[in-house]
Amino acid sequence: MTAAHPSFGDVQVGDQLPPLEIPLDRTLIVAGAVASRDYQDVHHDTELAREKGSKDIIMNILTTNGFVGRFVTDWAGPDATIRAIRIRLGAPNYPGDTMTMTGEVTAADDDTSTVTVAVRGANSLGDHVSGTVEVALP
Amino acid sequence: MTTPTDTDDGLTNEEFHASLQAFVGQQIGPAMVAPDEVNVPMIRHWCEAMGDTNPIYLDEAAAQASTHGGLVAPPAMLQAWVMTGLTGPSRSGDGPYEQLTDLLATRGFTSVVATNCEQTYDRYLRPGDRLSMVTTITDVSAQKDTGLGTGHFITTQQDYLDDSGERVGSMVFRIIRFRPRGTSARRPAPATTRDSNWWFEALAAGEVRVQRCSDCGLLRHPPGPMCPRCHSLAYDSVSIDGNGTIHSFVVVHHPQVPGFDYPLPVVLVDVDVTGESVRPVRMVMNTADTDPEAVVIGAAVRIEVRTAGGQHLPFAIVTDAPGGAS
Numbered sequence A: 001m002t003a004a005h006p007s008f009g010d011v012q013v014g015d016q017l018p019p020l021e022i023p024l025d026r027t028l029i030v031a032g033a034v035a036s037r038d039y040q041d042v043h044h045d046t047e048l049a050r051e052k053g054s055k056d057i058i059m060n061i062l063t064t065n066g067f068v069g070r071f072v073t074d075w076a077g078p079d080a081t082i083r084a085i086r087i088r089l090g091a092p093n094y095p096g097d098t099m100t101m102t103g104e105v106t107a108a109d110d111d112t113s114t115v116t117v118a119v120r121g122a123n124s125l126g127d128h129v130s131g132t133v134e135v136a137l138p
Numbered sequence B: 001m002t003t004p005t006d007t008d009d010g011l012t013n014e015e016f017h018a019s020l021q022a023f024v025g026q027q028i029g030p031a032m033v034a035p036d037e038v039n040v041p042m043i044r045h046w047c048e049a050m051g052d053t054n055p056i057y058l059d060e061a062a063a064q065a066s067t068h069g070g071l072v073a074p075p076a077m078l079q080a081w082v083m084t085g086l087t088g089p090s091r092s093g094d095g096p097y098e099q100l101t102d103l104l105a106t107r108g109f110t111s112v113v114a115t116n117c118e119q120t121y122d123r124y125l126r127p128g129d130r131l132s133m134v135t136t137i138t139d140v141s142a143q144k145d146t147g148l149g150t151g152h153f154i155t156t157q158q159d160y161l162d163d164s165g166e167r168v169g170s171m172v173f174r175i176i177r178f179r180p181r182g183t184s185a186r187r188p189a190p191a192t193t194r195d196s197n198w199w200f201e202a203l204a205a206g207e208v209r210v211q212r213c214s215d216c217g218l219l220r221h222p223p224g225p226m227c228p229r230c231h232s233l234a235y236d237s238v239s240i241d242g243n244g245t246i247h248s249f250v251v252v253h254h255p256q257v258p259g260f261d262y263p264l265p266v267v268l269v270d271v272d273v274t275g276e277s278v279r280p281v282r283m284v285m286n287t288a289d290t291d292p293e294a295v296v297i298g299a300a301v302r303i304e305v306r307t308a309g310g311q312h313l314p315f316a317i318v319t320d321a322p323g324g325a326s
């Protein structure tokens, strides 16, 4: 595919992924919840979210996973295959904030042409998500 | 006497954790079957929401030319295929997961936050795949104090199968069910001294004891360094029988101190204990399992060590009030 995406042989431990800034508007959070068929009110209904003690609606976990996957394949390209996404959840993603995703290759397995990318998505409150993605590269 | 307990359920934290462990290994309900097969319209909604332009999800030609050889679903969508949606059936009300949740609620662990989600993919899904999912409870942690509050971590594993029964992916999901910080204020700790430590240590071991002079045998309470009769500094102690009678009491309505329930009876109990004393041995304590109305002078009480706010203390339980008021 396009030369912009790395092959396994191009990648070295310590390589940084291009950062991705995601403006967290209300539409994005609701669209992610609906696209993942997650109708819990804290993901779309501000009034009910506040009644339940939340400052506002919050991004759901499936959307977080979606962005982590997208962040890695934006870099790895269409010939890559994600093997695992392992995340730890932290500060909520509220509307109006921005999540900045960064990543670094922390391991490379020659036998399976798979690299491990340590991923972080931080907003103004701290780390919304941190974890690792295993991705097989062509 | 009873053994010390950590909460009103009469179980230590270890015993409570053991009862939670009974759920580990249990499958939660029957397999959930995806309402729809993996399909392009849902993939499109997902990619639009995530701003994901990887062509293998929606561009047939590009997908054909890639290592995937045709359209595939974004791997992170795994969980989305079996979501029940807005009007889908909710989980049945009396399965193991609900029982576990109910049991945790008895200790006030009612708030929930997801902490970890680990998905592994055996293969990418293609339009036409029909998934089902089986969930198993794989771990319930011991009680943990966290930044959120005190509670237990629950780990479940979701295995996703295609219609030939082959596993296509799995997910390990961890949540904490907890009692939020500040909702259960701690009872102020009693002031202890080198002369009274031994008495609180006996409570922690489940016993209410009364100090006794080693030289003349006189019983005394509260604990102090010297026998009021023979002035000996030597002492030992005896265990009480576990019964007593309310000598006097007050019921506190105001001011209300966090960590106590109001109205709050404070009772002075004539404690049944074998031995010589100048007047009945009397102890101040709160009541348990007792309607404040039943607290009257002369009421018979049973004295038990209970845990309140992490402290082992004696409590009076009214067993028989004069005039049948209990």
Ligand SMILES: [Zn+2]
Pocket (backbone or CB within 6 Å): B213, B214, B215, B216, B217, B218, B227, B228, B229, B230, B231, B232
């Ligand atoms: Zn004496």
